[in-house]
Structures are given as C-alpha cells and as structure tokens.
Amino acid sequence: MAEQGITQFLDIGSGLPTEPNVHEVVRQVHPGARIVYVDNDAIVIAEGQALRDEPGVITVEGDLRRPADILTNPNVTGLLDLSQPLGVLTVAIWHFMPDTALEQAQTELRKGLPPGSYLALSHGCLDTTPAATIRAAEALYKQTTNPLTARTRAQIAALMDGYTLVEPGLVGLHEWRPRHGDPYPEQSGEALACVGILRST
Numbered sequence: 330m331a332e333q334g335i336t337q338f339l340d341i342g343s344g345l346p347t348e349p350n351v352h353e354v355v356r357q358v359h360p361g362a363r364i365v366y367v368d369n370d371a372i373v374i375a376e377g378q379a380l381r382d383e384p385g386v387i388t389v390e391g392d393l394r395r396p397a398d399i400l401t402n403p404n405v406t407g408l409l410d411l412s413q414p415l416g417v418l419t420v421a422i423w424h425f426m427p428d429t430a431l432e433q434a435q436t437e438l439r440k441g442l443p444p445g446s447y448l449a450l451s452h453g454c455l456d457t458t459p460a461a462t463i464r465a466a467e468a469l470y471k472q473t474t475n476p477l478t479a480r481t482r483a484q485i486a487a488l489m490d491g492y493t494l495v496e497p498g499l500v501g502l503h504e505w506r507p508r509h510g511d512p513y514p515e516q517s518g519e520a521l522a523c524v525g526i527l528r529s530t
Contacts, residue, residue: 330416330447330524331358337415339405341367341393342422346380351418363408367391367399393422394430396438414445414527421520423488424453425475431488439491444529448492451502451522453479458519485521492525499523 330338336359340351343366352364366377366388377388387408391399399405409415417438426434438448455463463479470477486499497504505522 330449331355331362333447335414335416335447336362337409337413338362338364338418339367339399339409339415340364340418340420341391341396341399342419342425343368343373343377343388345373345376350381352381352383352386355416361385365389365405365408367405393419393438394426394434396434396441400438400441411441412443414443414447416447417442417449419448419450421451421453423450423485424478424480425470427476427478435488435490439527442527444527446527447524448489448527449522449524450485450488451520452485452488453477453519454482454485454521455479456482457501457521462519482521489523489525492527494523494525 331354335355338351338355343351351366352362355362355364363385364387366381366386367390368374368377368388369390369392374388374390382388385408387404389399389402389404391402391405393399400411405411423431442448453463453466458479467477467479482499489499497506499521500523502520502522505524
C-alpha cells in the first residue's frame with residue numbers, strides 16, 4: 330500500500346505492539362505517514378498508547394463490528410483525512426465476527442472509505458483447513474470472549490465486494506507476495522489473504 334502512494338493507515342484489531350509495527354514498516358517508504366491503531370481490548374489500547382504512540386501515530390478504542398464509530402471518532406478524523414484514500418488493515422480479525430454482524434460491518438466499512446482506499450484482510454478458511462483443526466479451534470475460542478467462525482473461500486471473497494483485488498488475489502497467507510527475509514514467514518494454509526482497492530460507486 331505504501332509503495333502505491335498510500336500515506337495514511339488504519340489498523341483495525343491491531344493487537345499488542347510487536348516488531349516491526351505497521352508505522353515502522355510504512356515509514357520506511359513514507360516517513361510522514363500517519364497511522365491509527367484500533368482495538369477493543371483495554372490492555373492492547375494501554376500498551377499501544379504507551380509503546381507505539383508518537384507524533385502521527387495514535388491508538389484508539391474501536392470495534393470492527395461498528396466501523397462507522399471508528400470512522401467518525403474525532404481522534405481518527407483529527408489525524409486521518411477521510412476524503413483521501415487510506416490503507417485499512419483487518420488482519421486475522423474477521424473470523425472473530427459472528428455471521429449476524431458480518432454483512433453490516435462490511436457494508437459500513439466500504440461506505441465509509443473514499444474510493445481508491447485499500448483493504449487488506451486475512452481470514453481462517455474452512456476449505457483449506459482440516460475439519461478436526463477447525464473444530465478444535467472453535468472449541469478453544471468458545472471459552473473466550475471472541476468465538477471463532479471460520480468461513481469458506483466464497484464467504485471470505487464476499488467480504489471484498491466493491492473492491493478490485495490486486496495480484497495475486499485471494500490466496501493462502503504464504504502465497505501472498507512472499508519476500509525474502511519476511512519478519513513473519515507464514516507457511517500455513519489455514520488462512521487466506523488478499524488486498525483490494527475500493528472502486529468508485
């Protein structure tokens with residue numbers, strides 16, 4: 330995204346700070362890039378604010394189930410220009426959303442972004458994962474506040490309605506433009522990943 334000229338980013342479901350963080354990666358391309366990290370976990374928010382926040386980088390509370398709330402948050406709109414394209418990261422988060430909230434969240438997010446914005450996602454896939462593995466993961470996450478819902482390739486692809494996928498399309502994580510020396514080399518086929526560009530309506 331940064332290499333294609335995107336200079337503002339929204340990382341929804343950002344998780345705890347790690348190395349390298351999103352802002353560290355994109356600022357290698359655009360030193361002045363602005364980044365908003367979003368999470369609904371109080372510990373993640375506190376850690377992010379303590380360890381990641383700096384000029385042009387903030388961490389805010391938000392939930393992918395309510396994208397409109399994120400996109401109208403004064404802290405978000407105060408840093409990002411929502412009239413201009415942005416890069417949105419939704420990595421390993423959609424599969425924690427129940428089916429009842431999925432379509433509305435996808436629609437709200439799409440309608441709230443300006444054309445030319447990028448959306449990246451990864452999602453656990455039923456078609457590429459042994460059934461026993463899926464059952465074990467779902468049983469494990471039922472014990473948490475974030476039950477897991479793996480979906481089919483077709484269901485994951487539907488999340489990109491309104492976007493034009495960039496090459497290589499919707500593929501296994503380890504197949505999406507692997508680079509030598511990736512900090513997190515992914516060798517699992519349990520999730521699919523893609524990046525799309527929001528088309529004009």
